[in-house]
Amino acid sequence: xxxxxxxxxxxxxxxxxxxxxxxxxxxxxxxxxxxxxxxxxxxxxxxxxxxxxxxxxxxxxxxxxxxxxxxxxxxxxxxxxxxxxxxxxxxxxxxxxxxxxxxxxxxxxxxxxxxxxxxxxxxxxxxxxxxxxxxxxxxxxxxxxxxxxxxxxxxxxxxxxxxxxxxxxxxxxxxxxxxxxxxxxxxxxxxxxxxxx
Amino acid sequence: xxxxxxxxxxxxxxxxxxxxxxxxxxxxxxxxxxxxxxxxxxxxxxxxxxxxxxxxxxxxxxxxxxxxxxxxxxxxxxxxxxxxxxxxxxxxxxxxxxxxxxxxxxxxxxxxxxxxxxxxxxxxxxxxxxxxxxxxxxxxxxxxxxxxxxxxxxxxxxxxxxxxxxxxxxxxxxxxxxxxxxxxxxxxxxxxxxxxx
DNA sequence: TAAGGTATGTCAGTCGCAGACATAAGAGAT
DNA sequence: ATCTCTTATGTCTGCGACTGACATACCTTA
Numbered sequence: 001x002x003x004x005x006x007x008x009x010x011x012x013x014x015x016x017x018x019x020x021x022x023x024x025x026x027x028x029x030x031x032x033x034x035x036x037x038x039x040x041x042x043x044x045x046x047x048x049x050x051x052x053x054x055x056x057x058x059x060x061x062x063x064x065x066x067x068x069x070x071x072x073x074x075x076x077x078x079x080x081x082x083x084x085x086x087x088x089x090x091x092x093x094x095x096x097x098x099x100x101x102x103x104x105x106x107x108x109x110x111x112x113x114x115x116x117x118x119x120x121x122x123x124x125x126x127x128x129x130x131x132x133x134x135x136x137x138x139x140x141x142x143x144x145x146x147x148x149x150x151x152x153x154x155x156x157x158x159x160x161x162x163x164x165x166x167x168x169x170x171x172x173x174x175x176x177x178x179x180x181x182x183x184x185x186x187x188x189x190x191x192x193x194x195x196x197x
Numbered sequence: 198x199x200x201x202x203x204x205x206x207x208x209x210x211x212x213x214x215x216x217x218x219x220x221x222x223x224x225x226x227x228x229x230x231x232x233x234x235x236x237x238x239x240x241x242x243x244x245x246x247x248x249x250x251x252x253x254x255x256x257x258x259x260x261x262x263x264x265x266x267x268x269x270x271x272x273x274x275x276x277x278x279x280x281x282x283x284x285x286x287x288x289x290x291x292x293x294x295x296x297x298x299x300x301x302x303x304x305x306x307x308x309x310x311x312x313x314x315x316x317x318x319x320x321x322x323x324x325x326x327x328x329x330x331x332x333x334x335x336x337x338x339x340x341x342x343x344x345x346x347x348x349x350x351x352x353x354x355x356x357x358x359x360x361x362x363x364x365x366x367x368x369x370x371x372x373x374x375x376x377x378x379x380x381x382x383x384x385x386x387x388x389x390x391x392x393x394x
Numbered sequence: 395t396a397a398g399g400t401a402t403g404t405c406a407g408t409c410g411c412a413g414a415c416a417t418a419a420g421a422g423a424t
Numbered sequence: 425a426t427c428t429c430t431t432a433t434g435t436c437t438g439c440g441a442c443t444g445a446c447a448t449a450c451c452t453t454a
Contacts, residue, residue, distance in 0.1 A: 039440080
């Protein structure tokens with residue numbers, strides 16, 4: 001495919017195309033809105049057909065939700081080698097803190113993406129689904145460490161609430177630090193559940 | 198529409214049709230699966246056209262998520278007239294307990310519905326969206342009572358996690374009591390942060 | 395150079411959903 | 425009784441999301 005004017009065949013890796021799809025999609029979504037942008041337009045912008053787009057992404061929403069596996073792997077890794085002594089909720093927050101660099105690295109992509117999601121119901125649904133899946137993964141990881149099912153499930157959901165909230169706040173405020181938001185959320189959770197603080 | 202053999206015109210209220218849509222949909226979804234059932238089939242089973250179906254429900258999923266407003270109103274009502282002294286999380290659990298009768302009244306509908314959702318990703322997404330919306334409503338209600346934004350948001354999410362979890366467990370186990378699941382969840386979230394219990 | 399794998403294009407089809415317009419039934423006014 | 429106004433429904437048409445089937449051109453490797 002795609003021949004240069006010199007006749008040299010460009011070997012495009014799949015990853016390359018994936019990223020170009022994502023960039024093109026975010027671009028078009030920002031300009032015209034998610035609903036008003038068709039999959040065919042995204043594909044055209046990248047120079048392929050709509051059919052190819054759907055070979056890379058299960059559906060139109062998914063083009064904005066790709067990094068999730070990497071997030072999961074990173075968090076699960078952190079949990080796996082956390083000190084035994086840590087209580088479940090602390091284990092999670094430790095993982096969140098450790099994830100900070102990767103979060104900051106993707107900030108320039110994540111910020112406009114989040115703004116888009118915040119004004120697009122269809123994308124909010126997908127985001128909630130991803131968060132929920134992540135939460136399930138965290139819960140499973142906690143169970144591996146010996147936490148019982150109910151506690152693991154609720155801890156994971158509470159942790160993810162805090163993580164998601166902190167991340168969004170951080171993206172909204174350019175001059176802020178993610179860690180501060182994590183801490184704020186953690187303190188807040190303590191106050192919610194512990195009477196005398 | 199729909200004339201009896203005596204020529205008497207039946208005045209069908211909108212509510213009537215709505216419920217028939219819901220029953221027909223649940224029926225077909227159980228038999229053939231959500232994806233394999235078309236909106237046209239649901240409409241046909243009720244005796245109207247597909248177009249009418251979409252005048253009653255914004256989309257195909259929505260037919261299974263109708264009662265949400267009533268749930269919201271009930272919970273918001275409970276929160277509004279809760280004793281001032283209650284802490285936010287207790288306010289929510291009080292509301293959940295008060296909601297018990299309505300929950301039990303709809304059990305026969307809710308149980309197969311939940312099973313269906315649990316095996317259908319598209320429906321899970323919608324359910325998460327509804328839960329999230331409910332959580333936002335609860336948070337707003339707490340803020341009205343003077344709880345600050347962050348605490349209200351996280352409390353609502355924690356509460357909803359517990360509520361959703363308890364409800365699902367209760368539906369799974371025929372011989373159980375919702376209240377017990379609420380209590381279990383409440384004890385569990387306390388243990389998450391309080392060491393000596 | 396031949397052969398086999400893989401990414402893409404092409405085509406046709408289904409389904410979810412929405413706009414526009416027609417029609418028929420019931421409610422109220424005269 | 426008749427007329428009108430409103431409202432629920434049917435009908436028709438079209439778009440966009442997605443999918444299966446098949447063709448084709450590339451890239452690799454023998």
